[in-house]
Amino acid sequence: MARKKSFAVIGANNFGMAVVRSLIEKKQNVVLFDQSEVKLNTQLGEFEEVDGIVLDSTSKGALEKAGITQFDGIVVSFGTSLEVSITTVLNLIDLDPNLNIIAKARDVRHKRILKAVGLDDGQVIIPDTISGKIISTRVLYDIDVDIQSAGEDFVSTKLVVREPELFGKTINEADLTANKDWSIISIVRKHKVILAENDSILQEGDKLFLFVRTSLVNELILKIQGNTEIEEIKK
Known part of the structure; x- marks a missing residue:
């Protein structure tokens, strides 16, 4: 049987929750991070097996303290705020350039920026x-x-x-x-x-x-x- 992996999903929006749901269906370990405790409590009501942690991902120190580099994969689900998305990705790359990061982009321009700061084409997705x-x-x-x-x-x-x-x-x-x-x-x-x-x-x-x-x-x-x-x- 394939080894159960651990994943961090940063951002409790609709896209992030779709990723959480899919990973849980595949029997993986998932931790959900978001700056809003209210949003975490609301979104995690149906997931007893998922831990939620309040975190400001624009703070590199907060990411490091949360042990973000220990996860097998990290999904950055922000799409509305380019600043939050880009800063989060930059922090992750700064902590460990070899992290397995997948980031959501809201459009082609957003994707180009994320690629410019260090992600490969295959690490950035535009859901639409x-x-x-x-x-x-x-x-x-x-x-x-x-x-x-x-x-x-x-x-x-x-x-x-x-x-x-x-x-x-x-x-x-x-x-x-x-x-x-x-x-x-x-x-x-x-x-x-x-x-x-x-x-x-x-x-x-x-x-x-x-x-x-x-x-x-x-x-x-x-x-x-x-x-x-x-x-x-x-x-």
Whole structure:
């Protein structure tokens, strides 16, 4: 099973809470930071397993005292205030330039600034742009499964093993080994995460997380989830 990691989410806004919710669903350890105690108490009402800490992230000393450098990943979710976002990122880089930081940007200008202060392109995301890519990809290719991210040619998604012919077969025997068009990253079975290997045996109900060429998603749906799923998509 994959090691449980610890993540810091800085900013208890809608984006930050969406990240918290997703990480909790993946059984990870999460600590939420925000300058407002009221906002923390309000947002964390549904999350018994998440700790909330009042913190002014524009203070490098406060971040250091909170042990921010000990987290496996840090998500900076501020988008409204450029000053707070930029100052927070600068403080984090100053504390440790090797931190695993993901920062939200509200627009292209904000993203350019965050890249200028030290983040790589892949560390800065504009949620509206990502949502637009995902929606346009689903519409363009008539895809009716959950798409978690979309690039120019590939998407990441989750498919459930429902085709009886695959039950009990290895990934290799099922002709699903990694190639230039797709790669199965992991298998989730009864809440356990298994790294996908060629000799991994597929079982009914396994959730396969994979990267796949966009034009071949429906082909894999047929192969992994069976004819029923395709017929439902065509209706």
